[in-house]
Amino acid sequence: MARSDPRNRSDYWWDRHMTGLSLLRADFTTHAYPPHSHEAFVVAVTEAGGSVIRSRGVEEEAHRSELFVFNPAEPHEGWMGRSERWLYRSLYLTRDAIAALETALGVEALPYFLTNKLADPDLIEAFLALHRALEQGRDPFRERELLVGSFGVLFGRHGSGGGRIPPAPADRTRLARATALMHGRHGEALRLEEVAAEANLTVFQLIGLFKRTTGLTPHAFLTQVRLNAVCRLLRGDTPLAEVAAATGFYDQSAMTRHFKRCYGMTPRQFALAAQEGRAVMAS
Numbered sequence: 673m674a675r676s677d678p679r680n681r682s683d684y685w686w687d688r689h690m691t692g693l694s695l696l697r698a699d700f701t702t703h704a705y706p707p708h709s710h711e712a713f714v715v716a717v718t719e720a721g722g723s724v725i726r727s728r729g730v731e732e733e734a735h736r737s738e739l740f741v742f743n744p745a746e747p748h749e750g751w752m753g754r755s756e757r758w759l760y761r762s763l764y765l766t767r768d769a770i771a772a773l774e775t776a777l778g779v780e781a782l783p784y785f786l787t788n789k790l791a792d793p794d795l796i797e798a799f800l801a802l803h804r805a806l807e808q809g810r811d812p813f814r815e816r817e818l819l820v821g822s823f824g825v826l827f828g829r830h831g832s833g834g835g836r837i838p839p840a841p842a843d844r845t846r847l848a849r850a851t852a853l854m855h856g857r858h859g860e861a862l863r864l865e866e867v868a869a870e871a872n873l874t875v876f877q878l879i880g881l882f883k884r885t886t887g888l889t890p891h892a893f894l895t896q897v898r899l900n901a902v903c904r905l906l907r908g909d910t911p912l913a914e915v916a917a918a919t920g921f922y923d924q925s926a927m928t929r930h931f932k933r934c935y936g937m938t939p940r941q942f943a944l945a946a947q948e949g950r951a952v953m954a955s
Contacts, residue, residue: 692768704751712764714742721757761803778874783831798822840877
């Protein structure tokens with residue numbers, strides 16, 4: 673038996689916004705899992721190092737270039753193998769979370785996976801981004817978009833059976849209804865499901881519609897609507913402390929981060945320039 677290492681660490685928590693979804697972030701140097709199973713559907717992504725996973729009588733190495741999935745109640749085990757470190761992230765979807773995901777994807781049942789190891793670089797990055805966003809827990813709209821988008825691609829590319837995920841219709845009228853809702857309620861804690869319902873689409877269809885017609889995800893589009901509102905308020909001399917709350921950002925630091933990434937300056941720089949411009953025009 674491998675001896676314990678005080679550097680071993682694991683953090684486990686339930687998601688605050690989706691019932692039935694839990695997450696694990698583990699950093700091990702000596703840990704070994706005996707054969708076990710979960711009632712949940714499991715997705716695991718190695719962030720650094722690796723391990724050996726055994727399932728269905730097959731031993732496979734887990735490392736940064738592969739994603740592992742386990743169907744509910746599917747036995748598996750894992751140990752360090754040749755690696756000196758195993759840093760990985762897992763998501764666990766119990767029945768409630770699976771039901772919510774089926775609704776968001778527009779299917780009656782999720783598919784079954786005939787293999788556990790998937791070599792899919794795009795999906796690996798998508799699930800790492802999802803897990804990190806859920807760990808931060810600051811933007812429920814983006815978190816739900818990442819969750820539905822990544823699981824939708826996973827099931828569509830690699831699942832066997834289950835329901836076919838219906839694609840979004842190329843409908844400009846539906847897009848107009850969705851964007852009108854975003855413009856009208858950008859200052860609120862808008863939910864992705866509300867936007868999808870306004871367009872009479874599933875959440876997954878809504879994501880596809882926005883990507884095809886605007887080149888942006890719904891979250892990116894909503895962020896731009898909010899940034900435009902920030903600019904208008906800053907030109908009107910609204911105090912910075914009030915702007916984030918009025919435009920729907922999580923807090924002032926989130927507003928500043930998005931603003932600087934998109935415009936190359938901080939909201940404060942923008943506001944000072946607006947003040948100077950008004951002074952020049954008044955003189």
